[in-house]
Amino acid sequence: MITILVGLVAVLIPWLPDPASEQMKRIEDVYWFATIICIGIFALVMSVLIYSVMTFRAAPEDESDGPSIHGNTGLEIVWTVVPAILVIAIGVVSAVVLSQNGDKGSNPMTIRVFAQQFSWRFEYPDSKGLKSYELVMPLNRNITFELQSADVIHSFWIPAMGQKQDLVPGIDTSIVITPTRIGRFPLVCTELCGLGHSTMRSPVTVVSQADFDKWVAEQQGDGSKDADGAAVFSSAGCGGCHAFKPANTNGAIGPNLDNVAADAKKAGEDPAAYVKESIVDPNKVIATGYSKDVMPGDFGSSLSAKEIDALVTYLTAGTQ
Numbered sequence: 001m002i003t004i005l006v007g008l009v010a011v012l013i014p015w016l017p018d019p020a021s022e023q024m025k026r027i028e029d030v031y032w033f034a035t036i037i038c039i040g041i042f043a044l045v046m047s048v049l050i051y052s053v054m055t056f057r058a059a060p061e062d063e064s065d066g067p068s069i070h071g072n073t074g075l076e077i078v079w080t081v082v083p084a085i086l087v088i089a090i091g092v093v094s095a096v097v098l099s100q101n102g103d104k105g106s107n108p109m110t111i112r113v114f115a116q117q118f119s120w121r122f123e124y125p126d127s128k129g130l131k132s133y134e135l136v137m138p139l140n141r142n143i144t145f146e147l148q149s150a151d152v153i154h155s156f157w158i159p160a161m162g163q164k165q166d167l168v169p170g171i172d173t174s175i176v177i178t179p180t181r182i183g184r185f186p187l188v189c190t191e192l193c194g195l196g197h198s199t200m201r202s203p204v205t206v207v208s209q210a211d212f213d214k215w216v217a218e219q220q221g222d223g224s225k226d227a228d229g230a231a232v233f234s235s236a237g238c239g240g241c242h243a244f245k246p247a248n249t250n251g252a253i254g255p256n257l258d259n260v261a262a263d264a265k266k267a268g269e270d271p272a273a274y275v276k277e278s279i280v281d282p283n284k285v286i287a288t289g290y291s292k293d294v295m296p297g298d299f300g301s302s303l304s305a306k307e308i309d310a311l312v313t314y315l316t317a318g319t320q
Contacts, residue, residue: 010035017160020181020206023101024162030097034090041086101163104176105142111135115167116150116296118196119237120187127216133235135187135204137179138212147173150296155191158204166191179206195253196240227307229314236303236311241295244315254295255287257315263287271316279308 019025058066112123124130137143147156149167156175157164165175189200207215230247233239239249244257255263264274267285277284280300283292303311 010039018181019160019162020158020179020183020185021161021163022178022180023176024160025180026097026100027162030090030094033093037086037090041083102176103142104144105178107141109138109141109143110146111137111143112146112148113156113167114148114150114302115154115156115189115200116298117152117194117237118189118200118240119235120189120200120202121302124216128220130216130219132219133202133232135202136212136215137177137204137206138209139179139182139206141209142176142178145175145177147175150298152193153191154189154193154200156187157190158185158187160185164190182206182208194240196237196251199240199249199251200237202235227304227310229310229312232303232307232311233314236299236307238311246314246317255290260315272312275312275315276308279303279311 016028016031017024019028110125112125114121114123120133120135122132122135124132145156145165147165147167149169151169153169154167155164156167158177160181161177161179163175163177165173167173183206185204185206187202187204189197191197193200233244233247238244238257239247239251241251241253242255242257243250243252260275261271264271266288267274269277269285274285278295282295282297282299286292300308
């Protein structure tokens with residue numbers, strides 16, 4: 001009965017998301033392998049405990065000491081050897097899956113991931129260095145993510161795809177994911193990286209190879225297309241540090257962007273020039289009450305000229 005009840009709890013409650021990668025399927029297999037072993041041990045221990053309580057309990061008003069026994073050497077050997085074998089089995093299965101999940105396999109592809117407080121940026125070296133703030137992946141490709149951090153430790157995790165890896169400043173790390181399900185998924189940072197940590201998310205889209213090729217062609221053909229300031233604000237993670245009513249953000253790490261006109265006036269500059277300067281060289285003019293070296297200084301290179309112009313227009317729209 002105990003085994004049945006515990007088994008129902010383990011099976012009927014969706015503890016894990018539906019797998020969306022080959023790696024997640026293997027991780028799930030390890031999870032169930034270990035869970036079944038744990039259910040068996042739990043059921044055995046509880047059964048012996050309940051039987052002992054019911055069978056060997058003292059009679060009412062019996063306050064005498066129980067018999068002194070040495071133990072059972074054979075039983076002690078069994079409950080030492082069996083758990084050791086089970087732990088070794090879990091370790092071997094885990095090692096095999098860890099090795100398989102790190103294998104780049106056939107049909108490989110590389111995506112470079114750059115993290116900084118509090119945004120993700122992706123580069124596709126196989127597609128002429130295409131850059132994007134949205135992660136798009138083709139179905140059934142063995143994708144190696146080359147991970148780099150510009151500031152603090154971040155952690156790359158797509159829950160439905162299982163694999164998770166830290167991004168450490170000064171150290172290049174990598175992880176392999178093979179998407180097996182078309183759809184949209186969240187990418188989250190799982191390492192506390194600052195006050196805007198909870199906003200460090202990015203959409204992930206898995207599409208067919210044909211749709212991926214079409215997306216790449218569209219992105220590469222957008223050189224003459226104007227950027228969307230609101231989209232740049234969101235994808236670059238500006239809302240994690242700044243409050244700005246049109247974007248419905250309330251970050252408090254950096255200056256309130258609803259006060260751009262007043263801050264520009266204090267600095268003696270035109271609002272548009274002041275905002276652009278703050279993006280490209282954030283340490284040049286520091287707003288009252290804030291410190292240097294808080295805002296990343298590489299937005300001038302990580303954002304295109306059109307993205308910067310669109311962001312400036314978006315942030316200064318109410319000051320004109």
